[in-house]
Amino acid sequence: MTTYRNFISGKWVESTSTRTAANVNPANTDDVLGTVRQATRDEARAAVEAAANAFRDWRATPAPTRGRIVAKAARLLEENKEEVAQLLTREEGKTIAESRGELQRSINVAEFCAGEARRLNGETIPSELPLNFAYTIKQPIGVVACVTPWNFPVAIPIWKIAPALVAGNTVVFKPASITPATAVRITEIFEAAGIPAGVLNLVLGSGSEAGDEIINHPAVKAISFTGSNGVGIRLYEQASRRGAKVQCEMGGKNPVIVLEDADMDLAVESTAQGAFGSSGQRCTATSRAVVVNEVADEFVQRLAKRAQSMRLGAGADPQTEMGPSVDENQFKTVLSYIDVGREDGATLVCGGERASVDGLDKGYFVHPTVFDHVTPDMRIAREEIFGPVLSVLRVRDFDHAMEVANDCEYGLSSSIFTNDAARIFRFVDEIETGMTHINSPTTGGEAHVPFGGIKGTGIGDREQGSTALDFYTDLKVVYVDYTGRKREGNLY
Ligand code: NAP
Numbered sequence: 434m435t436t437y438r439n440f441i442s443g444k445w446v447e448s449t450s451t452r453t454a455a456n457v458n459p460a461n462t463d464d465v466l467g468t469v470r471q472a473t474r475d476e477a478r479a480a481v482e483a484a485a486n487a488f489r490d491w492r493a494t495p496a497p498t499r500g501r502i503v504a505k506a507a508r509l510l511e512e513n514k515e516e517v518a519q520l521l522t523r524e525e526g527k528t529i530a531e532s533r534g535e536l537q538r539s540i541n542v543a544e545f546c547a548g549e550a551r552r553l554n555g556e557t558i559p560s561e562l563p564l565n566f567a568y569t570i571k572q573p574i575g576v577v578a579c580v581t582p583w584n585f586p587v588a589i590p591i592w593k594i595a596p597a598l599v600a601g602n603t604v605v606f607k608p609a610s611i612t613p614a615t616a617v618r619i620t621e622i623f624e625a626a627g628i629p630a631g632v633l634n635l636v637l638g639s640g641s642e643a644g645d646e647i648i649n650h651p652a653v654k655a656i657s658f659t660g661s662n663g664v665g666i667r668l669y670e671q672a673s674r675r676g677a678k679v680q681c682e683m684g685g686k687n688p689v690i691v692l693e694d695a696d697m698d699l700a701v702e703s704t705a706q707g708a709f710g711s712s713g714q715r716c717t718a719t720s721r722a723v724v725v726n727e728v729a730d731e732f733v734q735r736l737a738k739r740a741q742s743m744r745l746g747a748g749a750d751p752q753t754e755m756g757p758s759v760d761e762n763q764f765k766t767v768l769s770y771i772d773v774g775r776e777d778g779a780t781l782v783c784g785g786e787r788a789s790v791d792g793l794d795k796g797y798f799v800h801p802t803v804f805d806h807v808t809p810d811m812r813i814a815r816e817e818i819f820g821p822v823l824s825v826l827r828v829r830d831f832d833h834a835m836e837v838a839n840d841c842e843y844g845l846s847s848s849i850f851t852n853d854a855a856r857i858f859r860f861v862d863e864i865e866t867g868m869t870h871i872n873s874p875t876t877g878g879e880a881h882v883p884f885g886g887i888k889g890t891g892i893g894d895r896e897q898g899s900t901a902l903d904f905y906t907d908l909k910v911v912y913v914d915y916t917g918r919k920r921e922g923n924l925y
């Protein structure tokens with residue numbers, strides 16, 4: 434049985450902790466992948482210190498050289514794509530097609546970031562004064578902590594670690610406790626790509642202990658966090674109090690709007706994909722369908738039919754359309770929200786219970802669930818469930834749909850189904866989300882396009898795309914005066 438190790442200062446080291454946890458396949462809890470020892474506070478501190486010691490040399494390494502290591506990691510990810518995808522499915526439960534997609538996204542992001550290493554350009558700015566100019570340079574910050582969730586345990590670490598390294602920072606990587614195996618593989622890939630000792634460190638431990646130690650360590654100058662709002666906001670409070678830079682990508686409650694002229698086949702299939710893909714465990718998952726009355730009966734009926742036809746099973750089976758919830762906690766959370774929906778008076782159309790037939794009884798499977806006649810004040814319309822549960826909210830017309838869609842503390846993703854250009858552009862203008870999709874699911878994104886949310890979802894710079902390096906660099910402004918004389922203008 435594998436016992437996962439921490440990677441500190443270029444060495445794989447066994448934790449001395451006596452607190453252990455089993456890494457379990459959520460599709461079949463008899464299948465145990467390995468054991469994690471939860472890193473102690475001392476071990477977390479050692480990782481931060483290793484990163485701090487490695488910073489000087491890494492900062493002095495030319496950016497294109499740093500980029501070549503990230504490019505090598507991209508090639509190694511590609512070579513090991515199938516093996517890592519299989520591991521991801523076994524550890525997290527998503528279907529093998531979804532895992533392969535996540536691996537490809539990770540490869541694309543790493544390639545993109547490697548290219549950015551040759552574009553760490555600043556600006557040259559003409560001056561108000563004669564014989565003067567100014568320019569900007571982008572510089573690394575220092576030790577960066579990457580704190581990541583379990584739902585994209587390969588892609589999210591890569592989209593934080595790759596830009597952090599390219600920018601010249603050293604990294605302490607604290608993955609989610611329940612997905613240690615993929616975190617180890619990612620780190621091994623960077624090791625094989627030639628990352629110098631101490632530049633990337635891995636700490637496998639609980640958020641409340643190892644995580645807490647890392648984010649409060651004074652040598653950690655920036656923290657990139659993806660996860661839940663509860664944890665993210667607390668982390669932001671703590672770290673910002675000591676002046677650390679913080680980026681938080683948090684929860685979502687993503688709406689799809691379906692208008693009367695929508696292509697119904699497309700709207701139903703895309704909503705099912707968005708709501709039930711990855712078992713509803715994407716931050717961009719569709720969790721509210723805001724549908725105009727005129728087509729609501731048809732939409733709900735067809736969506737329920739699609740939900741009931743979904744093939745549940747182990748992700749490793751290529752026939753499977755939807756895998757399990759990731760663990761017992763998440764499974765119980767989903768089932769308890771289903772109870773809340775019922776108690777609050779929503780109409781349960783389909784699903785609503787655990788799936789335990791056909792060998793699914795050893796996994797955390799919940800049938801795809803649709804609630805109709807959900808009202809905006811109900812908890813299932815407001816809170817992130819992170820499971821295969823869709824709430825349908827019926828509305829009078831487009832204006833009412835916009836009002837309901839925007840009545841939400843989160844602002845990650847959204848989509849609309851209509852063929853009316855005027856309403857599409859009003860929707861794009863007025864919808865309060867950081868990303869939006871036209872006639873396609875709320876999920877999905879591309880490696881070279883910025884990613885992130887507004888309102889309660891996002892704090893700080895956007896990840897990926899043209900803005901990927903912003904968070905990981907400090908901007909320095911340089912004024913150059915070649916008059917050789919005492920300054921006479923510009924005296925403020
Ligand atoms: P989580 O419980 O908030 O955990 C996220 C990470 O923070 C984990 O590594 C966790 O460690 C760590 N952590 C917990 N408490 C901490 C503390 N006190 N100090 C430092 N670190 C701490 O989130 P999750 O359940 O893993 O992921 C699901 C959430 O992520 C959902 O809300 C989803 O919407 C969000 N998400 C957002 C995006 C986006 O881009 N907006 C993308 C993906 C996911 P442990 O695992 O040990 O608790």
Ligand code: MG
Nearest residue numbers: 456457524611
């Ligand atoms: Mg697991």
